[in-house]
Amino acid sequence: MEKFVINGGKPLQGEVTISGAKNAVVAILPATILAADKCVIENVPAISDVAVSLEILTALGAKVRMLNKNTYEIDTTHISSTEVPDDLSRQMRASYYFLGALLGRFGSGQVAMPGGCNLGPRPIDQHLKAFSALGAGDSVEYGMIKVSGSPLKGAHVFFDNVSVGATMNAMLSAVLAEGQTVLENVAKEPHIVDLANFLNMMGADVRGAGTDVIRIRGKKSMHGCTYSIIPDQIEAGSYMVAAAITGGNVLIKNVIPKHLEPITAKMELAGVTVEEYDDSIRVCRTGDLMPLKIKTMPHPGFPTDMQPLMTVLLTTAKGTSIVTEGIWENRFRYVDELVRMGANIQVDGQVAVIEGVPELQPAPLRASDLRAGAALVMAALSAKGTSEVSEIAHIERGYEDLVEKLQGLGADIRRVEKPATGLPQAL
Ligand SMILES: CC(=O)N[C@H]1[C@@H](OP(=O)(O)OP(=O)(O)OC[C@H]2O[C@@H](n3ccc(=O)[nH]c3=O)[C@H](O)[C@@H]2O)O[C@H](CO)[C@@H](O)[C@@H]1O
Numbered sequence: 001m002e003k004f005v006i007n008g009g010k011p012l013q014g015e016v017t018i019s020g021a022k023n024a025v026v027a028i029l030p031a032t033i034l035a036a037d038k039c040v041i042e043n044v045p046a047i048s049d050v051a052v053s054l055e056i057l058t059a060l061g062a063k064v065r066m067l068n069k070n071t072y073e074i075d076t077t078h079i080s081s082t083e084v085p086d087d088l089s090r091q092m093r094a095s096y097y098f099l100g101a102l103l104g105r106f107g108s109g110q111v112a113m114p115g116g117c118n119l120g121p122r123p124i125d126q127h128l129k130a131f132s133a134l135g136a137g138d139s140v141e142y143g144m145i146k147v148s149g150s151p152l153k154g155a156h157v158f159f160d161n162v163s164v165g166a167t168m169n170a171m172l173s174a175v176l177a178e179g180q181t182v183l184e185n186v187a188k189e190p191h192i193v194d195l196a197n198f199l200n201m202m203g204a205d206v207r208g209a210g211t212d213v214i215r216i217r218g219k220k221s222m223h224g225c226t227y228s229i230i231p232d233q234i235e236a237g238s239y240m241v242a243a244a245i246t247g248g249n250v251l252i253k254n255v256i257p258k259h260l261e262p263i264t265a266k267m268e269l270a271g272v273t274v275e276e277y278d279d280s281i282r283v284c285r286t287g288d289l290m291p292l293k294i295k296t297m298p299h300p301g302f303p304t305d306m307q308p309l310m311t312v313l314l315t316t317a318k319g320t321s322i323v324t325e326g327i328w329e330n331r332f333r334y335v336d337e338l339v340r341m342g343a344n345i346q347v348d349g350q351v352a353v354i355e356g357v358p359e360l361q362p363a364p365l366r367a368s369d370l371r372a373g374a375a376l377v378m379a380a381l382s383a384k385g386t387s388e389v390s391e392i393a394h395i396e397r398g399y400e401d402l403v404e405k406l407q408g409l410g411a412d413i414r415r416v417e418k419p420a421t422g423l424p425q426a427l
Pocket residue numbers: 023121122123124125126127128161162163164165166187189297298299303304305327328
């Protein structure tokens with residue numbers, strides 16, 4: 001059982017380089033299926049969600065070659081199966097993007113039904129609404145969802161609510177459909193635009209990504225290309241919090257400052273200095289942290305994935321902050337861990353009221369999900385003394401080299417394995 005041991009209380013200083021975006025790559029890897037050709041994908045983050053996605057591609061019959069740590073060649077010419085194995089499918093929510101890509105190319109696809117997870121229920125009715133509009137039927141059998149329909153025909157889809165997953169799955173299934181598809185009330189996250197750019201590089205005709213309406217003209221076929229994944233907005237935001245909470249001064253490199261604006265705006269209101277350059281930002285804090293009101297919303301609103309990290313930052317602000325979770329039902333589970341560190345937080349449904357305390361105390365902590373885990377790491381970095389964060393597999397789903405990157409900023413953090421019998425050992 002691995003965990004992080006963190007000796008906090010030191011201001012972080014130096015430079016950190018941001019990796020490729022998890023929430024883009026988990027859709028772009030399945031999208032390579034549509035090319036029936038070779039794609040080279042660069043700036044792929046070395047995280048466990050990518051490892052699972054590559055295993056799924058291999059299991060379906062694709063040839064995957066690692067060219068270097070962050071570059072893969074994927075040849076999907078000879079895919080022989082449209083059924084994602086249940087055990088792989090269940091390892092990550094994003095396996096549902098294989099449904100759209102397989103449906104788009106082969107007229108049929110099967111993955112494990114996502115069901116509920118540690119953020120609350122994760123419905124896919126809007127994904128199925130788009131598939132159905134294009135002419136595909138769906139059925140659930142023994143925990144697996146199957147969609148099929150061929151040929152798919154372009155359609156007009158008005159989503160009932162803004163969904164990143166449904167927008168991406170609809171794009172994946174529509175690019176090879178006959179005729180025009182219009183998707184309305186779509187999500188506008190940077191990773192939606194990244195997927196559209198990748199699909200267009202493969203020969204698709206997708207317009208309007210990043211606005212409320214996406215128009216797709218179906219193509220008869222697509223082809224391979226070389227594509228580089230955008231930098232991870234949430235990883236960058238996490239290091240912004242790390243710099244701010246420790247009273248540090250950090251240059252965060254390989255970012256798109258525009259993507260960070262919803263986070264930057266709140267940081268500045270909290271009294272943190274953020275300097276923007278072309279592809280990097282500097283974050284530093286010398287004075288007190290000020291309290292904030294935050295509500296998470298679809299892009300360009302404040303991202304839900306930053307909610308646990310911002311809540312941690314506000315635990316030591318001078319006054320009362322209110323954080324409202326607008327996307328997920330169950331994204332405050334980490335609050336109990338923060339309370340064990342001396343934070344003063346009351347949660348009522350989707351709203352957390354945070355009374356700032358002078359400082360957090362070290363404690364043994366347990367990560368309940370990816371961003372909750374990252375947030376606890378940041379909390380531990382700010383607390384003077386030794387904290388431990390366990391269940392770090394959640395964190396490793398989405399952060400490349402977290403320990404090495406934080407060590408590079410002067411943090412005292414180690415990844416250790418706790419043997420069944422006794423004391424922790426360094427890996
Ligand atoms: C809009 C938004 O902020 N989406 C976030 C969501 O994306 P993810 O793609 O996982 O989730 P969606 O964007 O699809 O879900 C947004 C909301 O729509 C609802 N829904 C979704 C699909 C569907 O078919 N029916 C339905 O009702 C969900 O219950 C949720 O309340 O979680 C990811 C992981 O935390 C974040 O990276 C995304 O930023």
